[in-house]
Amino acid sequence: MPELPEVExxxxxxxxxMEGVKIVDAAVNRPNLRWTLPENMAVRLTGATVTAxxxxxxxxxxxxxxxxxxIIHLGMxxxxxxxxxxxxxxxxxxxxxxxxxxxxxxMENGARVTFNDARRFGHMDLGETATLEDHWLVSSIxxxxxxxGFNESYLVQAIKDRASPIKTVLLDQRVVxxxxxxxxxxxxxxxxxxxIRRASNLSKKRIESLVPIIRDVLGEAIEAGGSSLRDYRxxxxxxxxxxxxxxxxxxxDAPCVTEDCTGKITRIVQSGxxxxxxxxxxx
Ligand SMILES: [Zn+2]
Numbered sequence: 001m002p003e004l005p006e007v008e009x010x011x012x013x014x015x016x017x018m019e020g021v022k023i024v025d026a027a028v029n030r031p032n033l034r035w036t037l038p039e040n041m042a043v044r045l046t047g048a049t050v051t052a053x054x055x056x057x058x059x060x061x062x063x064x065x066x067x068x069x070x071i072i073h074l075g076m077x078x079x080x081x082x083x084x085x086x087x088x089x090x091x092x093x094x095x096x097x098x099x100x101x102x103x104x105x106x107m108e109n110g111a112r113v114t115f116n117d118a119r120r121f122g123h124m125d126l127g128e129t130a131t132l133e134d135h136w137l138v139s140s141i142x143x144x145x146x147x148x149g150f151n152e153s154y155l156v157q158a159i160k161d162r163a164s165p166i167k168t169v170l171l172d173q174r175v176v177x178x179x180x181x182x183x184x185x186x187x188x189x190x191x192x193x194x195x196i197r198r199a200s201n202l203s204k205k206r207i208e209s210l211v212p213i214i215r216d217v218l219g220e221a222i223e224a225g226g227s228s229l230r231d232y233r234x235x236x237x238x239x240x241x242x243x244x245x246x247x248x249x250x251x252x253d254a255p256c257v258t259e260d261c262t263g264k265i266t267r268i269v270q271s272g273x274x275x276x277x278x279x280x281x282x283x
Contacts, residue, residue, distance in 0.1 A: 002074045004145070004178030005218055005244075007058045009225030010080050015053055017085050017111035018062060022049040025106040033102060034075060034123040044068060044126055045105065057141045057177035061132065069129045071137055078115060078122030085111040142174045145214050150176060152208040159199045159207060166202060167195035167275055176214065182249045185276045186217045189248035192258070194282040195275040196268070248276040256281060 002010070026045035031037060038044070048064035055061065062070040074080070083092040094112050097104075103115040103124060115124065127135040142158075143149035155176075162169045169175060170184045179187070188195050190213050193206060224244045247257050252267040256278040263280025 001076050001180065002058065002078075003180035003183055003221075004058055005183070005221035005225050007060060007074065007178070008055055008222050010074070011053055011055045011060050012225075013082065014060070014080060014113065017082050017107055017109070017113055018050045018105075019053045020050065021111070022047065022108040023064075023105050024108050027104040027106075029102050029104070033117065033120050034073075035125075037124060038126040041103075041124070041126065045070065056138050056144070057173065058180075059138060063129050067129055068126045069132050071123075071125045071127060071132075071135065072115070073123045073137070075117060075119070075122030077119040078117040081114040081116055083112045083114070085109065140174055141177045142172075144177050145179070145218055150211065150214075152211050155211055156204050156207050159202075160204070162199040164199060165196050165270060166193055166199045167270055169199040170210075178218075179214065181273050182246065183214075183217055183221065185249040186246055187214050189258070189277060189282060190217060192281050192283065194279070195270060195277050197283070248278070251276060 023045050024047070026042045028037060028042040028045075044066065045064070048066045048068075050062045051065050052063040053060065054063065058073065060072040060074075062072065064070065072080075081092075081095070083094045098114075098116060100116045100118045101114050102117060102120075105113040107113065115122070123137075125135070125137060127137075133139065143154065158175050159166070159169050167184055167188060170179055170187065171181065173179075185195070187210065191206070191210055193202065193210075199207075221244055248265055251265040254265050256263040256265060258278065258281045261278060261281040263278040265276050266279055268275050268277075
């Protein structure tokens with residue numbers, strides 16, 4: 001499931017194909033994805049120019065000169081395929097239509113952007129750009145981890161009275177936007193905080209320490225995604241999934257990489273999801 005760094009990588013990969021470029025033809029091949037798609041979606045997209053391609057949490061936002069914004073969510077398995085333009089050193093020819101190609105955008109620069117999603121947990125919607133922050137998909141999302149609204153005093157206020165485990169609190173999208181299971185495990189490992197510790201039991205100083213760590217962990221993953229775009233070789237032109245090495249996530253029974261720690265990474269299940277952590281240095 002794509003998390004914020006993967007979505008940001010997809011956005012950056014789409015920039016040369018979409019930003020500042022007119023959609024000359026849009027095909028919407030089914031009435032619904034996760035939810036019902038907007039009425040006359042293909043007509044509303046056709047002829048519109050993408051004035052900016054932004055990201056809010058795990059949503060890619062394509063602002064259109066029609067005054068609407070196309071909201072794109074990749075869900076669990078959604079993929080953006082790009083063909084017809086050079087990405088790095090490679091030009092992907094337009095592929096034959098595939099099953100699960102739900103939305104296809106032909107751009108004026110010759111690029112084709114295809115949203116393919118076998119499981120259909122992804123979604124697209126159109127909302128008025130001017131009032132987009134009130135759109136139901138994004139209205140309850142907390143501050144962006146790289147934005148000014150996310151800082152030490154904010155985080156202390158947001159979580160100091162929460163009795164839930166810190167991992168659960170950080171996964172709450174109202175607290176901070178876009179943090180998912182993988183990167184919360186990484187953040188807590190780096191912060192040496194146990195995922196089972198109650199948020200309300202953490203000192204102010206330890207909560208504050210999470211702010212730069214969250215930014216570092218996400219920033220490094222975005223950078224890794226950027227390098228995957230540069231030497232981009234996948235035959236089908238898929239954007240956004242890249243190899244990244246983790247310190248905790250997926251490393252059950254492996255030695256902890258914290259300096260001078262002799263512990264081992266352990267896996268536990270919290271709220272139905274795996275937490276990977278080192279019981280020795282994460283307290
Ligand atoms: Zn350790």
